[in-house]
Amino acid sequence: MSLTPLNGDAGFRCYFRVNCQPTLLAVSAPPTHENNRAFVDIALLLRGQGVHTPAIFAVDYQHGYLLLEDFGDQLLLPLLNAQTVDALYLKAESALLAIQRAGVGAHAIPPYDSRRLLEEMQLFPEWFVSRLLGVELGEGERQLLEQGFELLLDSALSQPTVLVHRDFHSRNLMLLENGDIGVIDFQDAVTGPLTYDLVSLLRDCYIRWPADVVSRRALNYFRRAVAADIATPVSDKQFLRWFDLMGLQRHIKVLGIFARLYLRDGKAGYLHDLPLVIRYTLEQLDSYPELDNLKRWFERRVLPAVVEQPWYQPWQQAGDSLREPL
Missing domain, CATH: 3.30.200 (Phosphorylase Kinase; domain 1)
Known part of the structure; x- marks a missing residue:
């Protein structure tokens, strides 16, 4: 053996x-x-x-x-393209519904509370802005970030609470020989916002889909969640706001995590995924006027330092070459 x-x-x-x-x-x-x-x-x-x-x-x-x-070696990511995305994501979304139906009961699963969500976002100024980019933040800039983070916290904590995988994306999902979706890397699960895992899947840090595809799938999933008594009905506008702002919280966090994986753990491969995460971040900042100040700060202070990095590629096109357009 x-x-x-x-x-x-x-x-x-x-x-x-x-x-x-x-x-x-x-x-x-x-x-x-x-x-x-x-x-x-x-x-x-x-x-x-x-x-x-x-x-x-x-x-x-x-x-x-x-x-x-042993689940084998077939991750979902290399299988995804314009022809397969609907069928494979339908399977993944069905697995997510089952996760969100799981009653935590006596299981000691920690809450995705304001402290934990805020600690995650603080990785962005510490590891991405200061340590990776070398941008020193003033007190006014830190206050601006805190105000933006509070808005994201309020949105996250206003959502229905479910079991959250916390890293539900195409590198943690596998297509098994019987056609089922295998789910891995779930040990950091928490109880938290309804949209967290959904936005992790549909705005995946490793592959990008057109905005209309993402919003269509998000709303279809929400209707399935309501039908399954996981969520109560709200307007499409409200749900998409939850979804967008949850994605912004996640991508702000991920910028810090990917920088830390490189600087602390020597895992340079994650640097090449930063432009797509930056694109997601700026797209969602651009969608909500109450975040205009944060967007302008990002453009003025962060992007000039990003352009100087060896891993830089134009964020406006990041992810466009990964798969054929739908």
Whole structure:
């Protein structure tokens, strides 16, 4: 029996394929860095709701070892194009509905509260603006950011609360041999805003779709959520506002996370994804007049420093070449 190392993720987990029949995945997940009990608990919770998470065959909590079902290598991302997007996203959205139907009950799943949401957004000025771009912020600029962050917090906390995967996108979804969607990397799940996972999927940091496709799919999903008693009806305008501002919160956070992955963890590959995240950020800032001051600040202080970076590409076209237009 042998172990073949596999590419990992943005965390500290290492994966090895065991050449038994059927193959299995051996995982080294250091307990000082990874919450393995949360992984197991949430995997069981989601499997009970019909979500295809990896079956768990053995766990050593003390040393951080797990033996899991092997989902194979077929991530959703390379399969996505103009011809496949509707069918594959329909499957992914059905998996998301099942996740959001999962009652947390006695499970100790933390809330996606204002403290956690704000801490995430603070990664942007610290890691992206100051450390990566070298832009030093004045007190007035920090106050401007705080005002924008408060608006995003208010929108997030006004939404219906559901179980949130927290990283629900095309690199954490797999197409299994039986045609089901396999869901991975869910150990950081929280209870929080209805639109968080949906915007992670439809405004994916690794692939971009036209705005009309995104809004159509978002509204169709909302109607399915209402029909499933996950959400109560609101106007399309209100739902899309929740969706847009939730996406802005996520992309502000991701700019900080990708910068940190490079500067702290030496993972330079994420730098090439920054232009698309910048594009999403500016598009949503442009959509809401109450964020005009933040948009103008971003254009005046952030974009000139971005242009000087070795990873820079024009953000206005970022993501356009990934897939054929629909």
